[in-house]
Amino acid sequence: MDLKLNRKFNEKFKAIEARTFMVPLFVIMVVLFVSYSHMTDFIKEHYYDLRRDEALKVARSYATSISKSEEAEEIVNQLLEEKLRVASQTMRLYKGQQSNALYSKLAEILKLDELDYYNAQGELQYSNLKEVLGWKVYKGHPIDKFLKSSAEFLVEDIRQDVITGNFYKYGYLKYEDGSLVQFGVSADKIQSFLHSFDKEQLLAVMKEEKDALRICFINESFIVTESTDPQRVGTIIKDPLVLENITKEQEFSYVDSTSKRNESFVVFVPVSTGLKTEGVSALAIQYSLSETNATVRQVSMFVMIALFMVYLFLLYIVTATYKKNNNLIQLAYFDSLTGLPNKQFLKEFMKKELDHKDGQSTALMLVNCSNFKIINMTKGYEYGDEVLKALAKLLYELENENVKLFRFTADRFVLYVKSYEGAEALVFLAESISEKMSQPMVIQNTKQYIEIQIGIVEINSSYTDVGQIIKEVSISLNDLSESSQKNYVFFNKEMEKVLQREEIIEKIIRSALADQGESPLYLEYQPQKDFKSDKITGFEALARMTDPDLGQISPVEFIAVAERKQLIIPLGKLILWEACLFARSLNQLGFHGIRVAVNVSGVEILQDNYAENVMKIVRETGADASALELEITESMLLLDFEGINTKLITLSDHNIEIALDDFGTGYSSFYKLQELNVHAIKIDRSFINRIDSKQHSDLITADIISMAHKIGLRVIAEGVETEKQHAYLADNNCDLMQGYLFSKPLKEEAALALLRETNLEDYDERTC
Known part of the structure; x- marks a missing residue:
């Protein structure tokens, strides 16, 4: 079935569900994004810290080396300078004594690499190095600057000698006459070390x-x-x-x-x-x-992938939960068989409608498939499911923006109708549904007729409770019966009173079934008299019910309640049990061959194990099976002729006789009767009543009796109340009569007394 309208119809539930899961999913995504951002920053900071620590260690190490090199250079310079100062003090002692030999000897003693004497004009006159003799100081040379200065002593930084090209640390001592002594220490090794x-x-x-x-x-x-x-x-x-x-x-x-x-x-x-x-x-x-950064990117990528996998896992969990909850919503608010919104959905939808009622006319229509239980029993549950789906499809064709369809219970559907013009519109809709159902459905290649009943409640401004509306529309269905001219009805307050009475009757039935104290349910027995022998040959067991408050309750009423409340099967067993006990008593009293007839409902006989249940009760009560007669109606045979006939054969095999009740009011033919395993027919009282008002030539009752005899059936006339009826039936060879002309239904003691009086010759006091 197309559920597009229903999808729109359940937007409220979908929206709530989406918000419920999208919000946390979005929050998770934001949290993971922020986590990724923080983790990336942390990773980056971590690797930068490692790089910083490494760089700082290296920098500290080389900074120390640079610092030490400067210190070493300074110390070397100080030592050399001190050596030159010592040399200058020595040369003061040799003032005025100059010769190459002396300077060579002094240089060796003072461990100087070069010792030179310059006159006041800057000419190199004496030296321990022959190759420098005669060199003259030029303008701008360090010696030239020293000569022109007022300083008496000077120590230079290491420099390259302009003559030899070697590195020296030079010191200068100036005499009063302007001449000077230059002494130097070779710095090639020192320079190499400092380099x-x-x-x-x-x-x-x-x-x-x-x-x-x-x-x-x-x-x-x-x-x-x-x-x-x-x-x-x-x-x-x-x-x-x-x-x-x-x-x-x-x-x-x-x-x-x-x-x-x-x-x-x-x-x-x-x-x-x-x-x-x-x-x-x-x-x-x-x-x-x-x-x-490449390492940071790799680690960050790994973290991102890990977080993405976590997100996918969480997304999977959230999605799975979302789908699961959607499935739960489908189970909670939609019928799995038809796909329609269910009773729970109806309640919430109606509550919302009542809360926002804007003056529009609204009504609730409850559509009941009255023969669905029988279809289920005769054709099976799978067939029944197909019937419900087909019924839902037909009703769904009526849905529009003002008509919404719901699956209410097993065999019931609800139409919520709004914005209609008067009750006539609801009647028209009900008749439209009936017209659709008048045509047979094709289920599993079989034509199937659906019988429906429709209860209607118009929802006015006084209604505030959804439960009350549903209750009243359900009550309205109970007012419909098979004899109703129409298959739809509008709820009124009188129906509620009827329902309250029905609830009381239901409690009385349940009390009787529970055997709680004195039972309100008892049997009366109406005798069946033989036309020829004028003796009682049987009784029909008739259930009766009385209540201190309600008084005597009609069997028609309480049997109908039992059927609606699904109590007919246990009630039928109880009635059969009591009837079998009565049959046993008859046998014990010496009245042999007296049958006790018990009415059987359609629900009972459709049970697969019905025959077994009957025989079990017969055994447990100690009754004689041949003293039991079961009465079925013609209408039952329409439900499952073959299945029911099979059960009747089984019962007959155990000497239990079968009578066809209300014969002539249904659809049976004598042709069918020949196939059906029955032993007697009971002519319906409507045929008996005509005997008093019509010419005998216009009656067919005699023909029925004659035809039944021809196929070997006994004939029982029920509802015989006049002598004229009795005479006609006797003249036409009817076998048995039952009715108020002879006796009304009697309680057990009265029935036994009448039996003793009528069948005096058969009464055996020795068995009493």
């Missing part, structure tokens, strides 16, 4: 070993004095944060993101300048973050 501590050399080694992008040395004036990148030499550091940290001799680092593609990490480590200055210099190392 290993040279900052540029150290920076180059660091760059090569540690794969740094750039390494710079910043002096105390914040100028880059050495760098692996020559273009950086001379650059002045102006960043306030960098300047502040260097000044405070604090280590500092930051990520240089000026180029997103080539991010780098820069660390600054303070370097003490040793003994030479009071300022602070620094070592700056710049590392590429390409590899680090």
Whole structure:
């Protein structure tokens, strides 16, 4: 069945369900996204910290080396300077004594590599080195500057000699006459040693070993004095944060993101300048973050995949739960067989409608498939399911924006109708449904007629409770009977009183079945008299019920209640039990061959194990099976002729006789009677009543008796109340009569007394 309308119809439930699951799913997604963002930042920070720690360790190490190299250079210079000072003091003692030999000897004693004497004009006159003799100081030379200065003593930094090209540490002593002595110590070895501590050399080694992008040395004036990148030499550091940290001799680092593609990490480590200055210099190392970022991306990607897998897992759980809940909603609010909204859905829908009632006319129509139980019993549950689906499909054709269809219970459907014009519109709708049902359905290649009843409640402004509306529409169905001219009825308050009476009767029946105290249910027995012998040959057991408040309750009423409340089967067993006990008593009293007839309902005989249940009761009560007669009606045979006849054969095989009750009012033919396993027919009282009002030539009662005899059946006339009826039946060879002319139904003691009186000759006092 197409459920598009129903999908729109249940938007409320779907919307609630979607919100219930989409909100937490969105929250989970946001939480995972935020978690991923934080984890990515954490991972990035972690790897940057590792890079920072590594860079700082390296920078500290080389900063220490640079600091030590400066200290070493300073110490060497101080030692050399001290040596030169000692030499100058010695040369003061040899003032005025100059010769090449003396200078050679003094140089050897003082462990000087070069000892020279310059006159006041700057000519080199004496030396321990022959190759320098005669050299003259030129303008701008360090000696020229010293000669022109007022200083008496001077020690230079290591420099290259202009004559020999060798590195020397020179000292100068000036005499009063303007001449001077130059003494020098060769610095080639020292220079080679200090070169290993040279900052540029150290920076180059660091760059090569540690794969740094750039390494710079910043002096105390914040100028880059050495760098692996020559273009950086001379650059002045102006960043306030960098300047502040260097000044405070604090280590500092930051990520240089000026180029997103080539991010780098820069660390600054303070370097003490040793003994030479009071300022602070620094070592700056710049590392590429390409590899680090690649690692961060890989780890982040792994984390993202892991979180994505977690999200997919949660999504699967949420989706599975959502689908499961949708299935539960389908089970809770929709009928699995027809796909229609069910009773629970109807209640919630009607509650919403009542809460928002805007003056529109509304009504509830309850459609009952009155013969569904019989169809189920005769054709099976699968066939019954097909009938319900076909019925739902037909009713669904009536659905529109003002008519909504619901599956109410097993064999009932509800139409919720609104915006209609008067009760006539509801009558028209009910008749439309009836017209649809007048045509047979084709179920499993079999034509099947559906009998329906429709209860209607118009919902006015006084209604506020959904349960009350449903209750009243259900009550209205109870007012319909097989004799009703119409198959629909509108609810009125009198129906509720009828229902209340029915509920009381139901309690009385249940009390009787439970055998609680004195039973309100008892049997009366109406005798059947033989026309020829004028003796009682049988009794019909008739159920009776009385109540202190309700008084005597009609069998028609309480049997109908038992059928509606599904109590007819246990009630039938109880009646059969009591009748069998009566039959046993008759036999014990010596009245042999007296039959006790019991009426059987259609619901009872349709049970698969009906014959077995009957024989079980016969055995347990100790009754003689041949003393039992079961009465069925013609209408039962329409339900399942073959199945019922099979059960009748089984019962006959156990000597139980069968009588066809109310013969002539149904659809049986004498042809069918020949096939049916019955032993007697009971002519309906309607045929008997006509005997008093019609000419005998116009009656067919005699023909019925004659035809029944021809096929071997006994004939019982019921409802015989006049002598004229009795005479006609006797004249036409009717076998037995039953009616008020002879006796009304009697309680057990009265029935036995009448039997003793009528069948006096057959009464055997010895058995009493």
